[in-house]
Amino acid sequence: MKTIFLLLSLIAGVLTDNPYPHTSNHPNKYNCDNYQYEPNQRDAQMPIHVLVNSNSDFAFKFFRKVFYSGSQQGGPGKNNIVLSPIIISSAFAMLALGAKDNTLDQILKGLDFRPSKIQERMIHEGFHELMNMLNNGEAGYQMEMGKCLFVQNQLHPEQQFLNGLKNMYGGDIYFENFKNAAETEQHINSYIERKTHGKISKLVNGIDPITEILLISYIYMKAKWKKPFNPKFTKEHNFYVNxxxxxxxxxxFQMGMFEIGRDDERFCSILKIPYEGHTAAYFILPDKGQLERVASSLSCGVLQTWKSMLSKSSVNVYIPKCLVSGEMKLKDIMYSMGVTDVFTDKADLSGITGQPQHRLSEAIHKAVIMIDERGTEASAATSMDLVPMSIPTIMRYNRPFILIIQEQKTQSILFMANILNPTEK
Incomplete structure (x- = not known):
């Protein structure tokens, strides 16, 4: 049987910025004093799908920005893209707990929320509910999402922020001496290594001693294919990077009944492979030379269109066994999405420290996806479909393709990847 391992971490550092003090008399009209999750008192007009819809819009917008940024640096095909949009959005939402005024508005709008339509409190409650649902493991499926705050031991974060971090996001809090960089790095890296079951062992390498706060968001997922691949059919083949x-x-290799579709308008084919539980992977195979066209067209509407095209058919599936990873700095991307103040002297993060003289220095995203045949380390079961007596469709992923992993009950997009070269780690 086999599985996919998917994990990632996001780290954000808040630095002292004393030369540029900034104050504001404008109150936060969506103040979330003493956050406590109370589902019975939740606004009936804020179902979880409102949060998920915004998260999905953000996911595709972010992916297109990353893809376009890559094309500006030499064109698509230069690097793999591996990311978890839900981790990025939840990390910045967590940061919004301590943001005020224009900084807060920019973060929420950058995440595709509209402060005039959705109260901030409801956004955090939505993330709380979503994380609880996703962390509720099922047979053959394991997911862990979490947050952690590392704070300079002489700093005293605002109690309101700590309450929100703990009650809304289940965040851990550790006090560190960032001037002792080696010891702090070791603590952070061992924490993340433990939380991602050893798949990310070195998240940070070189902490600036003037750092005061590190915000970390992580996800670990392990899921079995509903129809596992038999390892004895895995053979070496060519993959045409360019x-x-x-x-x-x-x-x-596997042959059986799968849901597939063809989009002639966007020049691509779609294959859906379900996992046990309520998660599925969508493998999008652009026609030769059409990768950029497909990637730039990605949206919630397009994904919905592809789903409506899918129908079960006899298919011979060829998918590369691989482990791919991605690391990206988010500052420039978020900046292009309108989240600017938080990275400058204009930032108002006084809800974290009680003082406005702090800004976000950088946000770093790391992700790893492993695709192979088995479900668990010791499992070697196989499965077989009865297929109609007809010539099967061949789906051969031997050139760059796009992967979208979605949790089906909430429709949350957990991972997205543009796999250009499966041999690149």
Whole structure:
């Protein structure tokens, strides 16, 4: 049987910025004093799908920005893209707990929330409910999402922020001496290594001693295919990275009944492979030379269109067995999405420290996705479909493709990847 391992972490550092004090007399009209999650008192007009819809819009917008940013640096095909949009959005939402005024508005709008339509409190309650639902493990499926705050031991964060971090996001809090960089790095890295079950062992490498606060958001997912691949059919095949680069990859094979679709308008084919539980992977295979066109068209509406096109058919599936990772700095991307003040002297994060003289220095996102045949380490079961007597469709992922992993009950997009070269770690 097999599985996919998916994990990632996001780290954000808040630095002292004393030369640029900033004050404001404008109160936060969506003040969330002493956050406590009370589902019976939750506004009936804030169902979880409102949060999920905004998260999905953000996911596709962010992915397109990252893809376009890559194309500006030499064109698509240069690097793999691996990310978890839900972790990025929840990390910045957590940061919003301590933001005020224009800084707060920019964060919420950058995450595709509209402060005039959704109260901030409801956003945090929505994330609380969503995280509880996703962390509720089922047979064959394991997911862990969490947050952590590392604070300079001489700093005293606002109690309101600490309450929100703990009650809304289940966050852990540790006090550190950032001037002792080596010891702090070791603590942070061992924490993340433990939370991601050893899949991310070195999140930080070189902490600036003037750092005062680190916000960390992570996710770990392990899920079995409903129809596992048989390892004995995995053979070495060519993968065509681009017209000039061909690499050898172990290619998994399975034949059976799968949901597939064809989008002639966007020049791509779609394959859905479900996991046990309520999660599914959508493998999008652009026609040759059409990767940029497909990636730039991604949206909630397009994904919905693809779902409506899917129908069960006899398919021979070839997918590379691989482990791919991605690391990106989010500052420039979020800046392009309107989240600017938080990275400058204009930032008002006084809800965290009680003082406005702090800004976000950088946000770093790391993700790892592992695709292979088995479900658990010791499992070697196989499955077989009865298929109609017809010529099967061949879905051969031997060139760059896009992967979207979605939790089906909430429709939350957990991971997105543009796999350009499966051999790149």
């Amino acid at each position: 017209p000039y680069v061909v690499v050898k990859v172990p290619m998994m």
